[in-house]
Amino acid sequence: MSQQYMMKGNEALAEAALRAGCRYFFGYPITPQTELSAYMSKRMPKIGGTFLQAESEIAAINMVLGASSVGARVMTSSSSPGISLKTEGISYIAGSDLPCLIVNVQRGGPGLGGIQPSQADYFQATKAPGHGDLHIMVFAPASIQEIVDMVGRAFDKADQYRVPAMLLADGALGQMMEPIAFPDESEEKKLPEKPWAATGTKGSRKPNIINSLYLNPNKLEDSVRERFERYEKIKENEVLYEEVMTDDADLVLIAYGITSRICKTAVNMARAEGIKLGLLRPITLWPFPEKAIAKIADHAKAFMSVEMSMGQMVDDVRLAVNGKCPVRFFGRTGGVIPTPDEILQAAKDVLASVGGDK
Amino acid sequence: MITFQKIIIITGHYGCGKTNLAVNLALHLADGGEQVTIMDLDIVNPYFRTNDCRELFEERGIELIAANFASTNLDVPSLPGSVASKIRMGDGTIILDVGGDDAGAVALGQYAALIEEKGYEMLYVYNPFRFLTAEPKETAESLRSIEAASRLKATALVNNANLGPLTTPEVVERGLTFGKQLTEVTGLPVKFTACVKGNEIQNNGTDIFPMELYLKPVE
Numbered sequence: 001m002s003q004q005y006m007m008k009g010n011e012a013l014a015e016a017a018l019r020a021g022c023r024y025f026f027g028y029p030i031t032p033q034t035e036l037s038a039y040m041s042k043r044m045p046k047i048g049g050t051f052l053q054a055e056s057e058i059a060a061i062n063m064v065l066g067a068s069s070v071g072a073r074v075m076t077s078s079s080s081p082g083i084s085l086k087t088e089g090i091s092y093i094a095g096s097d098l099p100c101l102i103v104n105v106q107r108g109g110p111g112l113g114g115i116q117p118s119q120a121d122y123f124q125a126t127k128a129p130g131h132g133d134l135h136i137m138v139f140a141p142a143s144i145q146e147i148v149d150m151v152g153r154a155f156d157k158a159d160q161y162r163v164p165a166m167l168l169a170d171g172a173l174g175q176m177m178e179p180i181a182f183p184d185e186s187e188e189k190k191l192p193e194k195p196w197a198a199t200g201t202k203g204s205r206k207p208n209i210i211n212s213l214y215l216n217p218n219k220l221e222d223s224v225r226e227r228f229e230r231y232e233k234i235k236e237n238e239v240l241y242e243e244v245m246t247d248d249a250d251l252v253l254i255a256y257g258i259t260s261r262i263c264k265t266a267v268n269m270a271r272a273e274g275i276k277l278g279l280l281r282p283i284t285l286w287p288f289p290e291k292a293i294a295k296i297a298d299h300a301k302a303f304m305s306v307e308m309s310m311g312q313m314v315d316d317v318r319l320a321v322n323g324k325c326p327v328r329f330f331g332r333t334g335g336v337i338p339t340p341d342e343i344l345q346a347a348k349d350v351l352a353s354v355g356g357d358k
Numbered sequence: 359m360i361t362f363q364k365i366i367i368i369t370g371h372y373g374c375g376k377t378n379l380a381v382n383l384a385l386h387l388a389d390g391g392e393q394v395t396i397m398d399l400d401i402v403n404p405y406f407r408t409n410d411c412r413e414l415f416e417e418r419g420i421e422l423i424a425a426n427f428a429s430t431n432l433d434v435p436s437l438p439g440s441v442a443s444k445i446r447m448g449d450g451t452i453i454l455d456v457g458g459d460d461a462g463a464v465a466l467g468q469y470a471a472l473i474e475e476k477g478y479e480m481l482y483v484y485n486p487f488r489f490l491t492a493e494p495k496e497t498a499e500s501l502r503s504i505e506a507a508s509r510l511k512a513t514a515l516v517n518n519a520n521l522g523p524l525t526t527p528e529v530v531e532r533g534l535t536f537g538k539q540l541t542e543v544t545g546l547p548v549k550f551t552a553c554v555k556g557n558e559i560q561n562n563g564t565d566i567f568p569m570e571l572y573l574k575p576v577e
Contacts, residue, residue, distance in 0.1 A: 004487065005488065006489070006522060011489065031404050115432070116405075116431060117405075175406060176406070177373050179521040179522045265577050335431060340577075
């Protein structure tokens, strides 16, 4: 087994990005994400990479656009209010068919909100990461080891489909420390060729143009439609999720990221009392595991979405369940982390209210 | 029996386990009848702070002096005036839990002259399983940068080798081997080994300070 280390989520995220071949980081500090930028500022110069603390989040995301245009593996990171500032740039990056990684270590909102952990940016990440018809891939890790394993995948998938990818974490995951091991790497990571990049023609080909402006509306429509064909492929091939005791479950919890860990504890507590509780944890939030949820809806009596928000992902659960059984919600917000006890109590209340056999 | 000075400063690399040690030390000394004040001087870390154990300190009669906005939604690193006045008055034992790395130790620097006048011990906590301080040379650099930022000298090392829930006595043991190398580089002795109960090692020429785990991951 590889050497194990204790790492904070933010540090592990940064180190995993370096190991995935990322050599360009542009960002602006914000709690509870700052360790990630700090780590990059220390390590990038030592390995020949570029760390740049931009004058603002808006500047940083546009530097990402520039670096990605020339084929670099590039990332930025921030926390909720900072991501709001980046959304215009994210839309331009999506409209220019450029890959990159954006990290959001979520904190409480709206507005300045607070620095405690939150999951209230689900809508922003999955529905409107920028203006216009667009999606980005959204990955939601639930442990520091999963962060380590997921960062390289997010970069690779962004390259494969030429779309931005987001890693949606939260303050608790960013700040807490767990033992991790990095995969053994015997050889240097080889990044994919990017024949579309604006690297200079050397007189040998037509110029590659990176652009999101189309003078002709029909041409713009064609480009959006082509992109949505790629989105369909992503929905077909890239959905990730984990199921815990869903086969015989009466009530299935749906939770992602840090909340899914607390739900796992609640599921184990319930099972010890003979209550058939299960959990489905979406690992990708876009694409969302709608088929897996629809399948469980054929036998479960009800679902309960558990989030650190006032209820956002619950809408996607309802769409996936499509009326086959009740979908309820339990959440805490404002930086409050739910306890296993209160989740279990909410689950019991739901089971009591839906009753009966399916 | 491990004995302590009246002012105990706990420093170390970011995330090496300083706060958990500070909390355990405060409870241990208070249970032994000592009048204890614990100071949360961390201006770096937003979560997992000494201040999070506020209720526990109240129950056990330990005075807590914390950064003004510790554990709130505000990220304003300001310290109360009572830090200096308490050090100056100097009754009982004072434990200063300092933020990680040189960035955290900066907050300590403003009290350096006062602390020096009163006498102190400054413990440097190390965990060789922490990424980026896994080599004695890296750890020694971290120690020197903390000394420079705080304008105080470390007096001893504390072995806090751990892998969180995967910690075993072997892991703690490896911290001692690492400690010998660190002593060679820094000239500082390992004062004791801190480990979460159940991972104690025996007969290794080190005092063991058994701890509870008060700051844990969310599950």
